[in-house]
Amino acid sequence: KLKEVNEAYEVLSDKEKRQRYDQFGFAGVDPSYGGGTAGAGGFGGGFGGGFGDLGDLFGDIFGGGFGGFGGGSRVRDPNGPIRGEHLAAQVTISFMEAVKGCTKELKVGRLENCSECGGSGAKKGTSPETCPDCHGTGQVTVRRQTAIGVMQMQQPCARCGGRGRVIKEQCPKCGGKGRVKVNKTITVNIPAGIDDGQTVAVRGQGDSGRNGGPAGDLRVTVNVRPDPIFERDGYDIWCEIPITYAQAAMGDDITVPTVDGKVSYHVPEGTQSGTVFRLRDKGVQSLNGRGRGDQYVRAVIEVPKSLTRTQKEKLREFDESLGEKNYQKRKSFAERLRNRFNEKDAK
Numbered sequence: 001k002l003k004e005v006n007e008a009y010e011v012l013s014d015k016e017k018r019q020r021y022d023q024f025g026f027a028g029v030d031p032s033y034g035g036g037t038a039g040a041g042g043f044g045g046g047f048g049g050g051f052g053d054l055g056d057l058f059g060d061i062f063g064g065g066f067g068g069f070g071g072g073s074r075v076r077d078p079n080g081p082i083r084g085e086h087l088a089a090q091v092t093i094s095f096m097e098a099v100k101g102c103t104k105e106l107k108v109g110r111l112e113n114c115s116e117c118g119g120s121g122a123k124k125g126t127s128p129e130t131c132p133d134c135h136g137t138g139q140v141t142v143r144r145q146t147a148i149g150v151m152q153m154q155q156p157c158a159r160c161g162g163r164g165r166v167i168k169e170q171c172p173k174c175g176g177k178g179r180v181k182v183n184k185t186i187t188v189n190i191p192a193g194i195d196d197g198q199t200v201a202v203r204g205q206g207d208s209g210r211n212g213g214p215a216g217d218l219r220v221t222v223n224v225r226p227d228p229i230f231e232r233d234g235y236d237i238w239c240e241i242p243i244t245y246a247q248a249a250m251g252d253d254i255t256v257p258t259v260d261g262k263v264s265y266h267v268p269e270g271t272q273s274g275t276v277f278r279l280r281d282k283g284v285q286s287l288n289g290r291g292r293g294d295q296y297v298r299a300v301i302e303v304p305k306s307l308t309r310t311q312k313e314k315l316r317e318f319d320e321s322l323g324e325k326n327y328q329k330r331k332s333f334a335e336r337l338r339n340r341f342n343e344k345d346a347k
Contacts, residue, residue, distance in 0.1 A: 078163045078164035079136060083216060084207035086207075091220055092223040099193070104188045106185070108218060110182060110205070112179060117173070122167045128165035130165060131159055137157075138164040142154075178210065188220050199222070201218070235283050235292065236294050237283045243271070243301055245301060249270065252266070259284075265297065271301075272329075
C-alpha cells in the first residue's frame, strides 16, 4: 500500500489536484488519463487507471467510507457517525455534450433522515436505549468448541443487529429505520472531456448517514452516443472527408468540420486516398485541464460512378495521356514485380 499512500498524499498536498479530485473523481488526478495524443492512457473503464484501487484509502483520508457503490462506510463504532451508502445512476449524452461539458438533471431515489424522529428510529418523545446484550458495543463474545479446544470469538449482536442500541417504540413514519425513501431531482455537472463509461461523483447526494455521519455520493456513469461525423480516440478526434479525383490530383481548399465549427484546409496536389492530415489543438479538452488533443482528417478519394459514354471516352483519353512519372507507385510496383519474376527465372 506504500505506493497508494504516496499517491494519495500527493493529491492531498496539492490544492489543485485535491480540487480536481473533488470535482471529477479519479480521472481528474489520474496521470494515465492525461495525454493529448492518440491512444494515450486507457479509455474504456471509467476512472480506473493508477488511482482505481485507492477508493478505500481516499475514503478514509477524505472522510471515511469510499469503498464501493453498495457498502457505505466501515463500521468501527456502532454508536459513532456512519457514512451513508453511495448510489449509482446512469445518464446518456451526445458526443458534443461530452466534448463541451453539460448539465443534466436526474431523478434519484435516496434515503434521507426521517423528519418525524430525526433519524433515531424511535417514536417521537422517546429515544433508543443501550442494548442490554452487547452493552452498546454491537458485538458479543461467544464460545465455540473446536478440534483444538474452546475458542472465543466476536460476532454481531443478534438483538440490536450490531448497532449497539435497541428501539422499544418504533417511529410510525420510518418503521424504526430512521430513514425514509425520497425521490429527488439532482443536478449533475458533467465536465468537458468526459468519455464514454466514465463516472462523475456528486458529493453528498447518496443516502444520508447515520448517527450524524455524512451522506454518501451519487456516482453517475456517463454513456456517450456515437456521432455521425466524429470518432474519438482518447483526447484526439478522427473524421473522414470525401474528396473528388480532381481535388486529389490538382489540390483544393476543402471545408473540414471540427467540434469548434468549420475550418478551411488546403489539400495539396497529388493527395492519395487514405492520407491523414493533422489539425493541432482541435481535439478534446483533457479532464485535468492541461492541454487538448488533435483532430485527424483522413482524405478518401471517391471514385465517380454511372459515367456516360462521353465521360468514359474523355477519361480514357486523359488516362492514356499520362506516363510513368504520373504514377510513381505503379511504376515502383511494376519494377518490384519484374525483379521478383526475374529472380525465379534465374533459379
